[in-house]
Amino acid sequence: MSFEPILLAPEEEVIEVYPYRRVWSTTWLEVGVLAVVVVAIVVLTDFVGVLPADYVAPLPKTGMALLPFVAWLVISYRAEHTAIEPRTGMLRLLIMGALVANGVAIPLEERLFLPDRWLLDAGFFGRVLGYAFTIGFTAEFLKYAVMRYTIWPQRFQQRLDGVAYGLAVSMGFATVLNLHFALYTDATLYATALRVISNTFQHMALGIILGYFLAELRVARPPVFWIPAGLFLTAILSGFYYAFHALAIVGGLGISPLRGLMLALGVVGAALLIMAFLIESADTRMEALTGRRQLI
Template identity: 25%
Template sequence: MVSIIFASLAPSIALLCFFYLKDKYNSEPLSMVVRSFIYGVLLVFPVIVLQYAFQEEGLLLSKFLQAFVSAALFEEFFKWFILFYIFYKNEQFDQHYDGIVYGVSISLGFATMENIFYLIVFGVDQAIFRALLPVSSHALFGVVMGYYLGKAAITESRAKSKLVVLSLFLPWLLHGIYDYILHVQQYWVYIMLPFMIFLWSIALRKVKLANTPYK
């Protein structure tokens, strides 16, 4: 069990440190980052219950609905809800990059708990695969979500509402595409590799932009 917990935590902590240390301005309080990570861990439980309930009722059984609703919508909405209603409205959330820090932290908390459950069932030998795909993809969805909420926090224009909507819509869309590739493509690995490169390029660009002084 110790090896499973370590194998689940290690990639999440590494990615969280990577994005946390990318902050060029005032770093967020570690207590707030840890708190957001714990919220992400706890989010796994209502999501699992919701997914199980729909499955038992025979709903959302098609590959498309499993990818875009059961996985992407349920998971990204709950993460977005916590990020928006608990951290976005906090006084500490006062810079563009703050959104990325908290978005990544919540997402990695979720990915860590999800990873523990997965490795308990399928074995710790799946840890490298999980680190390269599910864990890192959750972090990248969190970057996109946090980027747009962070931008909304520092803008006073009418675009604020649009940015808030994009902070949920784009991670949902990317997550749905990610899961759909896993579900239906026979040669999914050949599609997933360029898609993950695409996700990383988007995320690193968002990191750079969020660190650019707002004018």
């Protein structure tokens, strides 16, 4: 007669460790940090009166322009390098995003497109199309080209890789726009803070979408028009953002920068929630079909 050993304690369930940086949580933390800083500047200026409305010191303006980059470096980049399997090449991608913004996007906007001049009297949808097919398409194509011809496809193993890399290149792009506004205009610290959060959240939101389209091209089999559709969508969304931003800030005879702040927060928040849902749904369907998450 044989006896089976009696286990005095139940077997512990093996918990699989997630080896990658959790992109959504670090991005939400960045958004929260930036929002808190800008809201603090608005409150100290408009409601408390500690900061004068005409405060134009260049050093605080430059610091405000660099704040999104510093937040990304401390939160996302640091978390990436402490992950078990870090995504590589992110800082290089950010630098290249900054270079194309400074060398291509800004000169085209200021010397060729000049949208604020000829769209001044245009209607809402005229503004949408005007901004979309000038500075909108230019920005999104440049970000796409940086990712497509440097790290794609070898660095794209899952859909969230596209989001992480899209955020990195967008942060570099937005940082140059922020510095350009802070250094080459006479805007106050108050106006600089609002412009910085507008630029940063807009490009973060569009970078998430563009990165998803590029990642889907790697991990799935989308139709042949997938990337053109992604570029068209992000360009149109950019045009809508610029048009709505003008309406949000200027209402009646008064100007309400807070409405522009709420619009920027709403755009990046919606992009994070919607894309998180879409990616989780796509990964779940793939796992149901193959028995595992989609990895190349």
